[in-house]
Amino acid sequence: MTATTEIVWDGVQRGYVPGEELHVAEGLSLHERVTDTVDPVTFEVIRYSLLNTNIEHGRTLQRLCVSPITMLTRDFQPSITLQNGDLVFLGPYLQYFSNCQSLTIKWILENRSENPGIERGDMFLSNDPYVGSPHQPDAVVAAPVFVDDELFCWVANVLNHADVGGNDMGSFCTSAEDMFTDPPALPPVKIVSRGRVQADVEQLFLRQSRLPNNVHMDLRAAISANTVAVEKITSLIDRYGADAVKTVMTRVLDAGEQTFAERLRQVPDGEWSHRIFAEGKGTGDDGVYAYQLTVRKQGEHLYVDNAGTDPQAGSINATYASFIGAFLCSLTASMTADLAGAYGGVYRRVSFDPVPGTLSCADFPAAVSPAGAYTIETMISLSSAVIAKMLSCASPELQKRAIGPANPAFYALITGGEQDGRPFIAPNVNNMIGGLSATPHTDGVDFGGHFWIPEGEAGNVEELELLWPMLFLYRRAMPVRADGAGCYRGGRGFVEASIPWSVPGLAAALYIDESFPRLVGPFGGNPGTVGRFRLKHGSDVLDRLDRGEVPQDFDVLDGESEPVQAKGPMLMVGAADVWEWTGANGAGYGDPLTRDPAAVLRDVLAGALDAPTARRVYGVVLTSGGGAVDDEATRKARATATAERLAAATRPSGEVPTVAPDTEIRPIGGELGVVDQDGKPEFFASLTGRALLGLVTGNFKEHCAVLERLTGEVGPEYASSPGRVGERMRYREYLCPITGLRIDSEIVREGDEVLHGVRLAVGS
Template identity: 40%
Template sequence: MPIVPISGSEKFALQPAPLRADQRSIGSLPLHIVDDETVDGLDPLTYEVVRHRLAAITEEMGDAIKRMSGSVVVTDCNDFGAAIMDEAGDTVQVGLYNMQLAASLDMAAKWTLENRSANPGIKPGDMFLCNDPWVGGGLHQNDVTVLAPLFHDGELFGWTGAVAHQVDLGGVSPGSWSVDGMDVFWESLPTPPVKIVENGAVRADVEDVYLRRSRVPKLVALDLRAKIGANNVAHDRLTALINKYGPDTVKAVMKRMMNDAESRLRAKLLDLPDGTWGAVAHQDGGRAGDRNVYKIVLNMTKTGDRLIFDFTGTDPQVEGIINCTLAGLRGGIMPVMLTMLCPDIPWAPGGIYRTIEIISEPGTINNCTFPAGIGKGSVASAWSTQNAVSETIAGMLSTHPEHSEHLMSVCCGSWDLTVLAGVDQRGGGFVTMLCDAMAGGLGAKVDGDGVDTGGVNCIPMGRVADVEINEFSFPILYLWRREEEDSGGPGKYRGGVGGSSCFIPHDSPVGAVHMVVSAPGKAVPQAPGLAGGYPAATQYDVLVRGSHVLEQLKAGEMPSSLEDLGGEAHTVPPHLETDLGVRDVYYTHWQGGGGLGDPLLREPENVAADVLKGKVSQRAAIGVYGVAVDETGTVDFDATTRQRQTLRLERAGLSHHEAKTGAPA
């Protein structure tokens, strides 16, 4: 049965029209604005001081969230975002955390302005909670935003926003990732902006409605207060800044930051040649049992000082959990814009968005309509959108000798989701998303290899929780967590390698642990290379039933490979929900980054060094790089020359005889 939009849901899927530059109110809500003369007349020193203070405030917001949260996903893995916006909801500054999330806060602020100003009203001391991806503020329902309007002298001066991934907000499956889901009604309830704080006090009725859906309400309640606290910190700092420099000066700096980001990006685009670059990214399987592969098509055109992202040809939305909304599509664009195009430009998305146009048909997998399933949208179609954007922007930058220094091949191509739930070692209920895959491999650069297990490019400050933290917090025992050879894409410059984790349930009073797996990139590599570079390895997960690990540990032996585990090994499909028994082992192997340049052009000494370090196997050294190297790292240069010539002939479909004589052997 095809998914069709429900009548009346359209207002949740449309981005509100922007306010006029001179608009002084929305209904009875007065806005604080400044004219262009005030912006242009800023003293340069004052501008730099206040600009850096605004950036520091977003960092303080992040520190506040981490200090108050109790979730490992937030405190140890930095899966959250923070932003400062102006009175119209345009984003002035984002932090170095999850930029996918922060990039969509403007949508939620604009929607709140348009739909909540009259009823229930926007007043000093209010905050709004939202986890509706059709509104914005997050890419799936587990991304919960708290938006706080900032007033000065009775006028709406701006907004702050804090957003973080919540480990469980209901739905059919623990962690709210319902791999059997057909549509949004299998998932956590999307909630458009509701007033969670009124006149400085948390509304108990709204909080109860929000927490009632979760399997871990106390943890979610703590994260709610962390986000409220982060907004309070930001408002204290912003108020002090306004009192010191004056409201017009601070607002002029905010406007100037966006104007500077826009003008400097336009100048950079004018420096690059016009053209169109294309990419196709994929998702394998929309839900459990679905063996189809779905595509996201992008043609990015650069004309003058503008970029057009045209997603025409993208597959229609599907029955399953992998669709994302317009917020997810935008969240796939902005992180790459910031990290590749704007590393030397103020990170003010409100100005950067002015330089781009998005062409996308509603009802597609990365711009879906309600009630499509979006429970995995953040790390499914939004992530694949990011891969396609990364590939096209890198292609554009490669045409310029200076700007090419900032490009990377596609980084870790997919998120290897593992959700664990059950009874912890202290007898309490738990749900968590294991964030080991945050240590993905970064893509290769034009002048060097990608960073091994360096992270994911949409969360610059993303981290992996210590093994000891995970074992202390949850009833699991690691057998290993390590980098994996051959996981980075081969090339003249190699993509950074990914890694793997292997663990068993441990010390839960009930023994078994419930597990939900959702990891694409198993049918099609999702971190392609550039300029002849090869893609990173595909995702690979294995569930071993009835292992011999307990006996090995009792005997003082530590298994170090899948072959050591005994039992019955099952390759895990992209989506699976099951239980881990006390004798079961789960192995999860996430992806590296794409390579850059022909692998046959890689220096043999670099291949040998990779073999010695366990980054590349001897089999790949000879078969992919054409380098004959022994286990001591010694290169046979004559054999290497012959092997590389053989590989080149094989690529051309020729034998040595044909190459010499021109006649078939």
């Protein structure tokens, strides 16, 4: 599955990469037998029983856990694997956890089967990111399932614990400089031996936490849920026989692989790349750091690398496990969501060739604990953007499967303190509300969640006020503006404001405040929202509440604003202080000046968009009453906007060649198309202007008009706070040299080279 070199990828100094053959102790027998006597009805009964085992496993976790991040938002994942750790089924929860479990189980087989051994009734616990966990709060509990003396399969779960130690409460330690200031990481240890919890190991894990009671209950929930899943699979084996159940498992894997291979045949051979920048490597830093991902498709196989990513730095790193998890969850969501979690066969067709020592594939002892809010989401966004580019070049059937890129961070807030003499930690993950990016055919879903955690839910405000000492002033939809605009607009996110309540104050340990947009809209769509966090000290909010007024506008409150950083230190919040933070609108798709004016009008009539913004962003002019589109004025406004773009852009020298009127241009995405020769792609071209943009083996951007400006000049929605690095980031637009319509765009630093984002093989 993974291309390796002489470097040892052992889960100690570098992320764990299992070889083609696992080195398992001779005394451990693995069940591998299958049969050819399983009839179709029995096959389906067993298949759905396995699928439903994960559903019940997840519901057991939800019922038994006490931490809101698990109990309410479903930040967990149950899975079933073969005896060798290959994934069979995962549940409809946090998708990138599946490879985490698979890698951890394979590591256990190679490193624990001899000593202390793997026996019936055992379970193993691990939160080591260099073995398999995405970051330390995500702890794996894995249980082998035995038939007689043979290891038949595994069940496992991963869930996010409220606190597992480290410098910062909640264990997202942005100030960590390495693993020695990060939360402790436990390689797989036996937490249950022959059905009995190992008290010493359990206490070792709990001792690191600021909330040992919560972690204790959630750990016991993980153990209990595994026990339920083991019993269900054992009962299934007792009814149908081990060989029949194993046959269904292996055929499910084979069928998934075959489905994926068939779909890959509809994708031309080629190479697709994308790049995203992060702000700040940790507390006190305002540097800009690059993450890059490239996918090469050849035949019925994908090859993935992260060349172009900056070296590991600060706390914005992730390990190999997160790198492949981010890509695989994006790939399966786009191309094989209909397999309902049976994704192990898909994984067989993907090979990874990571560059070690980088931000997205860090070597020990790089700090990784904040990855769950920053780096993993950055890599999911990268992966989904690259996969969308690839699918845009595929058959019309596969083009419909392309989804918009995910938000490049999980906008969240972790606060904490003491209430009635007891510590509390409040991980506010209300951004489970989400706001999906636009697709090639539709607007993004408003408050649509996130494709990488289908069952994720935001907390109900009343529930959160009951759990934590805070009062919510408002939680409402973000407006439709430049952020997320496009031919199809991104889905809307939210903005939320709160104050401490019944306590003298609290602390904010994790918050996200960006100074430039990071989520680029595909094929000329506007970037998504810049995530914001604002804090005002000594406000008049309590006086207003005493007067019976619930403030609904952060800006009207008196008080002193606290300057914040992208990854700043812990902030102290007093009783009269108020904070506001945002989720994000998803990115747009295609040039906003090509959006159907009727769709713009619908947003205006719904109160999501105002008329001046409609004109500024979309070039849509409404009649004086605001109830209809002024078609002629709109046409003129859009013509003026595209002419101004071209006048400000650097245009290609010489006369622009065009495609003959009788030659078909096959749409790829937005304004980009391909001219085929004998049914095979040969040239890139713009759809409306019919400008010829070079061979498909080259970079079409080199034949575009290029308009580059500061991101803040694109719209006030992207304005940077004074003195922040966002004041220097730039938005580079690649325009049709004939019409001025956007074909593509990038967020870049000044002087960055042009990214070669799409390259097709001639004759593919």
